[in-house]
Amino acid sequence: MPERDAVSWTIMVVGLNRAARFGEAVRTFLDMLADGLAPTQFTLTNVLSSCAATEAGRAGRKVHSFVVKLGLGSCVPVANSVLNMYGKSGDAETARAVFERMPMRSVSSWNAMVSLNAHLGRMDLALSTFESMPDRTIISWNAVIAGYNQNGLDAEALRFFSRMLSDSSMEPDDITITSVLSACANLGMVSIGKQVHAYILRCGTPYTCQVTNALISMYAKSGSVENARGVMDQAVVDDLNVISFTALLEGYVKLGDMERAKEIFDVMSNRDVVAWTAMIVGYQQNGHNDEAIELFRLMIRSGPEPNSYTLAAVLSVCASLACLEYGKQIHCKAIRSTQEQSSSVSNAILTVYARSGNLPWARRVFDWVRWRKEKVTWTSMIVALAQHGLGEDSVGLFEEMLCVGVKPDRITYVGVLSACAHAGFVDQGKRYYQQMQDMHGIVPEMSHYACMVDLLARSGLLSEAQEFIQQMPVEPDAIAWGSLLSACRMHKNADLAELAAEKLLSVDPDNSGAYTALSNVYSACGRWNDAAKIWKRRKDKAVKKETGFSWTHIQNRVHVFGADDVLHPQRDAVYRTAAKMWEDIKKAGFVPDLQSVLHDVDDELKEEMLSRHSEKLAIAFGLISTPEGTTLRIMKNLRVCNDCHTAIKFISKVADREIILRDATRFHHFRDGLCSCKDYW
Secondary structure, rough: OOOOHHHHHHHHHHHHHHHHOOOHHHHHHHHHOOOOOOOOOOHHHHHHHHHHHHHHHHHHHHHHHHHHHHOOOOOOOHHHHHHHHHHHHHHHHHHHHHHOOOOOOOOOHHHHHHHHHHHHHOHHHHHHHHHHHOOOOHHHHHHHHHHHHOOOOOOHHHHHHHHHOOOOOOOHHHHHHHHHHHHHHOOOOOOHHHHHHHHHHOOOOOOOOHHHHHHHHHHOOOOOOOHHHHHHHHHHHHHOOOOOOOOOOOHHHHHHHHHHHHHHHOOOOOOOHHHHHHHHHHHOOOOHHHHHHHHHHHHHHHHOOOOOHHHEEEEEEEHHHHOOOHHHHHHHHHHHHHHHHOHHHHHHHHHHHHHHOOOOHHHHHHHHHHHHOHHHHHHHHHHHHHOOOOOHHHHHHHHHHHHOOOOOHHHHHHHHHHHHHOOOOHHHHHHHHHHHHHHEEEEEEEHHHHHHHHHHHHHHOOOHHHHHHHHHOOOOOHHHHHHHHHHHHHHOOHHHHHHHHHHHHOOOOOOOOHHHHHHHHHOOOOHHHHHHHHHHHHHOOOOOOOOOOEEEEOOEEEEEEOHHHOOOOOHHHHHHHHHHHHHHHOOOOOOHHHHHOOOOOOOOHHHHHHOOHHHHHHHHHHHHHHOOOOOOEEEEOOOOOOOHHHHHHHHHHOOOEEEEEEEOOEEEEEOEEEOOOOOOO
């Protein structure tokens, strides 16, 4: 155009704004000013709309200055646009000042202030502004209902919706229905959700995409997955999108029905990161760790870029399996994608290293993120140090946590009390137990009581532990009685063991560990007849003994071993190595602990049974599958027995290997014939 007037520029600004090309609209407006042309009210309202859409508060303030210079502040459409711009930019104070100076306040002005305060979570101001309105529209009611819903005040959202139906003539629209159904979903109130669904059918509210998604999500989150599936089957295909399918998928995941969840996932044509993450989290939460890792690998190859929730979930799988190498790879990916800065990801990385036995790297991650002063990070490190037998370091870090002003919670105290129990710090444990209540107002829970019983019992204070249990204000659980029973075995107190076992079985009749522990006590005291009676009693009650197994992760594969394992493809080589290892450590001075065998058989057979415990077979496999000097990392689902603990100390010295064993209660770091637990476990 050879000549451009204000109308031409305004048409371009309006067109770009309506085409959602907001940045270009703002730049065109600035070029218009550079041409020396004065904007009209239509130019200003549209460019302010573009600033609001992009939350460009800085550019919006410049436009506002032109509004003032041109004397258009009293123009209602322009003033409303200024108000909306500040609201969308999150500048509540300036928005309020603009609102107070408006000579005439339209309904849209009032609605803008209600929406702004509700969006920022200032529900008291939103409600007081709503109550002051001379006229209310459906937008006014929706702003308050949505504000309550989005700020976690779902019960208030439902009450306000009820008030809308009873106190006004307003008919809810699809936005109202969507917020109300979201509140029902968050509260798990499927009965009210069904009433809203019935209202939709009765009043003929249009089944928009938003309403359909909200109904599916409400039913799925409330556990009524079949109802959610029914809504989906009846919906118009064009109204179904990734949100609908993901909501249904998450409903099946919540029920643990991963097969149906996978069916939904497979038919989704456009899977976003939320759908992929939902499936991975579902596999992880339901114990399908291999499937979770395989799906994550597929996502890396052909899916969207994983977000922090995805990485945290798959890192949790790595921690469960102690897959250190794969955990390192994901750590590298988190660094490259800057997701490492996410609290959930960094804490998950710390946990992977800690649960894989690599405490130095766990500490390195902690030192990198500790400046955030998040209690979950401090707690994770305190627990990790305790599990690795570093009681002094765990307690020291707890004291440092208090000094820097990070307030501990109940889980932190479980960690530090556990550290005291594993290290034998009886007096400190008692002090922390009291401090938890007096200084931080934390009411003890069963986990804290169990830690105190464990602390006293491990230290040989069995009578005091029994007295503590009797004075507990709640009924002791299986963990508390189990801790006392385990200590009775250690200190060979058969009478108290009988009491603890009976109490444990009264709480958990199918607890095979109670029979095993009591039998161990009798065996340690040479009471073989009593031990046999316990085994017969277990057999008569058809209580299955928990099978012990160990596993190790080598060359991207998990290798699992049971006692006397005959299923492993390299069993012959494993048994030859295990036999040689047994003879070598005996020559080095190792004496088998025959009392660790619970069967009354001859000593030669006892020794053969001991040599084939699952952790010894896993170590033998590690010795033939890794280069010399490589650290071996072994996991076991049960507590390591006395014989294996002593044997592994000798193996670490004879084979010149560091061996890290994670059993059901803690880590043991074996090196040069010594264990990090100092034989106190």
